[in-house]
Amino acid sequence: MYNLILKDFKLGVPLIYLIMPFLTGALMFIPGWIYFIVLLYFCWITMPNMFGGFRAQNDLMFTAMMPVTKNDIVKAKVSVIVLLELLHIVIAMIFGMISINLYTNITYYFFEPHMGFWGLCFVMFGIFNICFISIYYKTAYKYGEATLVSIVAAMLFAGIAQWIGIESSYVHDIFYGAGLDRTALQASILIAGILVFIALTVIGYRIASKRFPKVEI
Amino acid sequence: MLALDIRNVSKKYKNFELKDISFQLEKGYIMGFIGANGAGKTTTIKSILNLIHIDSGEVRILGKNLAEHELELKQEIGFAFGDVDFHNRSKVKTLTDVIKKFYKNWNDDTYYSYLRKFKLDENKKISELSTGMKVKYNLALALSHGAKLLILDEPTSGLDPVARDNLLEIFQELVGEGEISILFSTHITSDLEKCADFITFIENGQIVKSAEKEAFVETYRLLSGKESQLSEVKELLISYKKNSFGFTGLIHADDFDPASGINAAIPSLEEIMIYFAKKEDMYV
Known part of the structure; x- marks a missing residue:
């Protein structure tokens, strides 16, 4: 499995996709922006391009002829997606922390980049993953439907979460303006978000690993 | 093994x-x-x-x-x-x-x-x-x-x-x-x-x-004869082509009677492939 991940990073993931987290992460410096968009760029750009590359290079057949199990093929691809997502989210978090300290006097209309917000981002990626991974492995090469459905699902979640954050004063109080008193609450939202991300990704992987063995290569 | x-x-x-x-x-x-x-x-x-x-x-x-x-x-x-x-x-x-x-x-x-x-x-x-x-x-x-x-x-x-x-x-x-x-x-x-x-x-x-390989090609014979001879072997041929001189056709060696007077040769692999493909066409 480790060899398959290495294979993808050496052959299927061009350097630009490892630089992208820094480029999109830098958007965290736009004061008071909709920061969900920073991570959505991964879904809009990196994912379809990367999977288009896999298809163009006949990666599926290449991999299927190696002495590896079909389960490992799915597990490795899911790991590559998760590793790239973590890279995007961690770099955005670091840039977000700098951004918050840089602009001390602005009013955030959209979510402030505190821990609670990053928890929501993990949930967004989890929703993206369960949709993308499960749909993609119906064929293991058609990525259009998987990309479309997963992006719409992730954007709907982000849009609804943001709308509630603005409309509901209760939710607004939780996510906006992190004081020391709210660090515990924010951290627990982050942890809950991470757990949801793990759960949704694992479910996506399970569905995919049931579907992939039936695929004709 | x-x-x-x-x-x-x-x-x-x-x-x-x-x-x-x-x-x-x-x-x-x-x-x-x-x-x-x-x-x-x-x-x-x-x-x-x-x-x-x-x-x-x-x-x-x-x-x-x-x-x-x-x-x-x-x-x-x-x-x-x-x-x-x-x-x-x-x-x-x-x-x-x-x-x-x-x-x-x-x-x-x-x-x-x-x-x-x-x-x-x-x-x-x-x-x-x-x-x-x-x-x-x-x-x-x-x-x-x-x-x-x-x-x-x-x-x-x-x-x-x-x-x-x-x-x-x-x-x-x-x-x-x-x-x-x-x-x-x-x-x-x-x-x-x-x-x-x-x-x-x-x-x-x-x-x-x-x-x-040798046994494979020897299983077949490529016949070439006059059009009048075609009727004698037509039913036994895998397939055949007519030309201005008569016909050429592929036959299983077992089905061929050397006494018939029709010229027979060992076919090449290509000829075997072509006549079998022609057989498919004949049934379409």
Whole structure:
């Protein structure tokens, strides 16, 4: 499995996709922006391009002829997606922390980049993953439907979460303006978000690993 | 010992069907797998590599069932697809570095000796290699991980005669020591006349015949006679063509009566393929 991940990073993931987290992460410096968009760029750009590359290079057949199990093929691809997502989210978090300290006097209309917000981002990626991974492995090469459905699902979640954050004063109080008193609450939202991300990704992987063995290569 | 033993493999698609495919390849020999485009060669090869799910039947490689020992057997199989490129924007060196990690018997010395022998530059990109070089690169990879069975799908298609001849010599060299076996699909039958020991002929998803090369062609006779003689053998012919001099047709040697006075010759593989394809057309 480790060899398959290495294979993808050496052959299927061009350097630009490892630089992208820094480029999109830098958007965290736009004061008071909709920061969900920073991570959505991964879904809009990196994912379809990367999977288009896999298809163009006949990666599926290449991999299927190696002495590896079909389960490992799915597990490795899911790991590559998760590793790239973590890279995007961690770099955005670091840039977000700098951004918050840089602009001390602005009013955030959209979510402030505190821990609670990053928890929501993990949930967004989890929703993206369960949709993308499960749909993609119906064929293991058609990525259009998987990309479309997963992006719409992730954007709907982000849009609804943001709308509630603005409309509901209760939710607004939780996510906006992190004081020391709210660090515990924010951290627990982050942890809950991470757990949801793990759960949704694992479910996506399970569905995919049931579907992939039936695929004709 | 059998390097490859395919037993009653069937696979049904919407518009095509592999019907009860069976053939065997002895260890240390080259088998030519011939058939027209669309006859089922690649589908059969995909079933040997477990890339498609067969509806019934069994594939055994080096005495072991493929479905049960897939990973272990894939360590022993080398492959080359003449018309499919993988990661062709990568350099040979990069691709090899990735591939070698999957094989427990990988031998760097063997790999570099084949690179030298085949004059392969590992700093070139796959897309910069000629078709023949790509096949040689795949052979170098297969031999470096100690593959015992080479499955080659149309490896000589698109090659010039010099490159083809060169590749055929390499194939013969490889099986020389009796350890390596080659299944080699092609529609260029002259290649097989040069190097194959056995021939398996597939037509419309069914194996017509699988036999030792000389025995294979001797099973048939190519008849040429006057139009008036056609009626005597018409029913027995596999198929025939009429021309201004009379007719030519293919017949099973057993069905041919030498006393009939019709000229008969041993057909070439190409002629056998053509007349079988014509038979299909006659029934359409």
